[in-house]
Structure formats: C-alpha cells, structure tokens
Amino acid sequence: MTQLPQQLGPVCVDIAGFTLTDEERARLRHPLTGMVILFTRNYENREQLIALCADIHTTRPGILISVDHEGGRVQRFREAFTAVPVMRDLADREDANEAYEAAGIVLAAELRACGVDFTFAPVLDVDYGRSGVIGNRSLGRTPLEVTTHAEHLIRGLRRGGMASCGKHFPGHGWAEADSHTALPEDERAYEAVVADMAPYGALHELASIMTAHVAYDAFKGEIATFSAALLKGELRDRLGFKGLVFSDDLSMKGAAGGSITTQAERALAAGCDMVLVCNHPELCDELLANLQWIRPEFFDQRFEGLRPSDMPSDDVLAHAREVLCLSVA
DSSP states (O other), X not given: OOOOOTTOOSEEEEOSSSSOOHHHHXXXXXXXXXXXXXXXXXXXXXXXXXXXXXXXXXXXXXXXXXEOEEETTEESOOTTSBOOOXXXXXXXXXXXXXXXXXXXXXXXXXXXXXXXXXXXXXXXXXXXXXXXXXXXXXXXSSHHHHHHHHHHHHHHHHHXXXXXXXXXXXXXXXXXXXXXXXXXXXXXXXXXXXXXXXXXXXXXXXXXXXXXXXXXXXXXXXXXXXXXXIXXXXXXXXXXXXXXXXXXETTXXXXXXXXXXXXXXXXXXXXXXXXXXXXXXXXXHHHHHHOOOOXXXXXXXXXXXXXXXXXXXHHHHHHHHHHHTOOBO
C-alpha cells in the first residue's frame, strides 16, 4: 500500500470563499492539517469549484477535499449538479435498492469530476420521527432498513469513485435537539442504543464514521465524541470497525466545553482519528498552534481508505440519472 506523506495530520479545516487566501494556504500547509471541508459558500459555479480544488491539491499535495453532499436538503452544490432526491423518499420506491445505488453513483461521480475527493455520507441514523435535524435525511425507520439501503448507497458511492462515511455514531435519530445549537440527550436503555449501532457492524465497506454530539444516559451521560466506551469499546472492540473515525464539528454547541485544543485532545484520546473545526478560522489557528499529537499506528492505513478511486463511465452516470428520473440542474 502506498504510504501517505507523514506530514498529513488529524485536523480538518475549512475556507471562507471561492478562492484561497494567504492565511488559508498557510493553514492547509500546516503539518497537522489533513483534510479541508467545503460548504455552499465555496461554490459559485462548476468551473470555479474545479479551479479551487486544483489549487487546494497543488497547495497541499495529498490533502483530501471533503463536503457534506448527501442529496435532499443537505447538498452543498446545486447549480450544474443533479438534484438528488431526499434519501427518505427513495426508501418508499419499489426499486429502492437500485435507486440508492444510482444516487451514490451520481453524488460521487459529479463531485469527483470537479476534484472533490470525499463526501460525508450516508446518514445511518434511524428515522424515529423525533429528530428534526435528521428527519428525512435518514435511509429508513429501522436499523435493518437503514443497513439495507446504506449498503446499496455505499456501493454506488464506490462505483462513483468515492469512499463513505456513516453518521452519526452511535445514532442521532432518537435525540430531539439539534447538536448545532444545543446538546441533545438520548435517555434510552443500553439495548436500544446498541440496536441503533447495528449498521456500523454490518456495513463491511464502510470506510469511516462520524460521531454524534449526543449525550447517552446508557453510557453515563457521555457525549459520543468524547466517549472511549462508545468509540473504543463498542465501535472498535464489539463491532470490529476498522475504518477512520471523524468527530463532528467541534465548534458545534453539542461539543462545547473547554478550549478547542482541549476538546480536540479529548476527542482524539477517546478514539477519534480526525477532528473537524468549521466556521471559526481563529479556532483552527489556535488548535494547529497548540495540539500535541502522536501519529497513531493505524492512522495512515485508515486515512488511505478514504482516497478516491476511478470515476465511472459517462454511460454508467447517465443510467444512474435515468434510474432516479433526474437531469442536471
């Protein structure tokens, strides 16, 4: 296996606009940076996105460019991209499995064509009809339904040239609050929380996961992002997950408490491999200046599993769009 440059690190940063500033170039070149995440604010048109991605890759060879691009209401780039349907709606189709695979192909192939390496998908949270922030982003109403549909979506992503990221471990479908603005709590018993984890053990092609900023009563009220019992005990030891573990954005209210460096160190110590810090460049600079990090044994191997692969042919992409009955916006 090709070894990654040793300077790639565990921090995922973002950028402000359509092009890189000098400050952002310095941030990307920092030894602790390993990934950049893009948002809607970084997209003007397809040509601009292609140029931006090329500039990022030139500025920091080996870095991965990521985005939250799930389809439905969480699709960062829209103009000149296929409007992929709401994930929950695909579950109700008679050809749901084929539709999920087609959605994965479209999502991945269109991003890869612009130079984006990775999308944080699929959502593996169960739709209990309680969480507004999850809601119709979910692939099903039971862990088994989520697993079945996610298997086909992940296969489609891989056929489209991308790895996958299941979120939000161990499950954000029950807790009602939005972790962007508050700390959600899941008061259920251990058995119920464990049932929601089932997709993470069953999906053998899942390359990475993202943690939930949710406090679980069954785990002494610990927030999953900072819980070794969940990330090491349940995810790694019991479920046998071998991929990379992302924290959700540490600047969200659900992760609040202490300095950004303290939060990152807690997350990494609990079992996260990479941490995201978004929308606050001053916090990124603080973290990059102060984080003490020793490269874990399997970091490079897990990171390598996120690398993009060959894009599909135009015919494969066209057929996937036909399955979804869609055209490029």
